[in-house]
Amino acid sequence: MDGHYGDSTRSVKASGAPAVAGEPVTPPPVPAAAYHLSVDEAAPIDFYGRASNPTWRRLESALAELEGATSACAFGSGMAAITSTLRVLLRPGMKLVVPADGYYQTRRYATESLAPLGITIVEAVADGMCAAAADADVVLAESPVNPTLDVVDLHRLASVCRGRGSVLVVDNTAATPFGQRPLSLGADLVVASATKGLSGHSDLVLGYVAGSRPDLMAGVERERLLAGAILGPFEAWLALRSLGTAGLRVDRQCQNAMAVALMLRGHPAARGVRYPGLPQDPAHEVATIQMKRYGGLVAVELADAAAVHALVERSDLLVAATSFGGIHTSVDRRARWGDPVSPGFARLSMGIEDTDDLLADIEEALG
Structure with missing residues (x-):
């Protein structure tokens, strides 16, 4: 997207449809569980509702544009986006750093579901993230931290992670892509609850992962397919509608x-x-x-x-x-x-x- 546009223009353009004569300016949602298959058994773009949906793709394209990513993957909640990402990145014996002062459910998932699998969990406050990341395999940072609103130096943290060869995931829920774009600061992936500012009307629950590393994004999309933490097409349409404002x-x-x-x-x-x-x-x-x-x-x-x-x-x-x-x-x-x-x-x-x-x-x- 053209970099000279302001944020409201970016919102409108990202949420809109391509200009095609005779097509609606705002296409309707596509609620589909099954699609017609081609005689050619090479898989079509859409073949089953848990695997893909045209309305998802429009929303994901908009989210990727706003985050400055090459792709995005929508989920049924912010926690589904976070937990799916961690399952893709972590294996027994690895070390994960999570915010000690951030969203409490993230810590609960790490200690209750990941630690029993042999993953070492380290909790670090905002100003201790860089030190904790020095020997970590995956770092999940949140900035600004919810609820204390401390801010993590993401550029410095990304440098530490690159030196270690670890993966940096940044929860951008509080800032939104209109406040900061972690990928431009060196993060590998962005996760967020679009339940909050992006949908903005307190009536939707959804999340997403965005990034520009095809290997990581392919793993996230595969995890969504297998685990089934999908977003409904009508909810995707409502979220896309909300993005315009x-x-x-x-x-x-x-x-x-x-x-x-x-x-x-x-x-x-x-x-x-x-x-x-x-x-x-x-x-x-x-x-x-x-x-x-x-x-x-x-x-x-x-x-x-x-x-x-x-x-x-x-x-x-x-x-x-x-x-x-x-x-x-x-x-x-x-x-x-x-x-x-x-x-x-x-x-x-x-x-x-x-x-x-x-x-x-x-x-x-x-x-």
């Missing part, structure tokens, strides 16, 4: 995040605020180098769990929800899920409300 939505979410972070930083009810876009944030220097946008998530520490619940109850705009990236601004008290944070730690996911309305509502709800 993703650039606009993410831009507003990032705008709201910066405004809310600045307001919270000066509010007496906030004991701590994390947002990579704040110049005072410990992650700001690295984030500025590798990120185009700082994301739509803000982390704030309030007095206790009751203060987080009161914030939601007093607000007219905030909703309590554990996912993020939707059009509604949401609040999630992360300690309830077992994250190693204080009881009053909350992750705010910015929606697309008018910035002034959102600021006024949160300030009033904080009291």
Whole structure:
């Protein structure tokens, strides 16, 4: 795709169909389990619904363009994308590094499902990733880290992995490809939950893997075929439809995040605020180098769990929800899920409300 286009233009172009006279601008989904086979028994492009689907291919092409990859592979969830990728890359006796401060389900899968197979699991926080990667076979990094919003120096980490000959996988869920493109920083594969910012309406569950190494991507696609963690064609169509507005939505979410972070930083009810876009944030220097946008998530520490619940109850705009990236601004008290944070730690996911309305509502709800 032409590099001079802005993100909203990229979104629209990636989600659109080729210009063919007489064909719909937005083609309908193709719900198919079986396809007509040719008399020539050489396998056609599509032959069975678990193996391929035209709507998948359109979505995957769009995701690959946005991530700067040569190909992408869609899955039924972000965790399906992550677990399938790890199964392809790992063998007994190997060492895997996972985020100690990132998404908790990734750690659970590693310790509960991979460690019993003879795979050594090492958990590392964001600023310890490079040291932990020095003798690893596979490194799964997450940046910004969910929920603390620390940032991993991906270029440095990629250099360590190249020197070791290990594979670097980066979870790009929080940043989205509009915030950063890990493949351009040296990652081998990108994984993400498109449930979040890319689909953006809190009504879809899907994930993807993107990359430019044919050997790795072929393995991922084969794993999807055999394990069956596929995305339904209608969900793929809805995701593709959502991508057209993703650039606009993410831009507003990032705008709201910066405004809310600045307001919270000066509010007496906030004991701590994390947002990579704040110049005072410990992650700001690295984030500025590798990120185009700082994301739509803000982390704030309030007095206790009751203060987080009161914030939601007093607000007219905030909703309590554990996912993020939707059009509604949401609040999630992360300690309830077992994250190693204080009881009053909350992750705010910015929606697309008018910035002034959102600021006024949160300030009033904080009291």
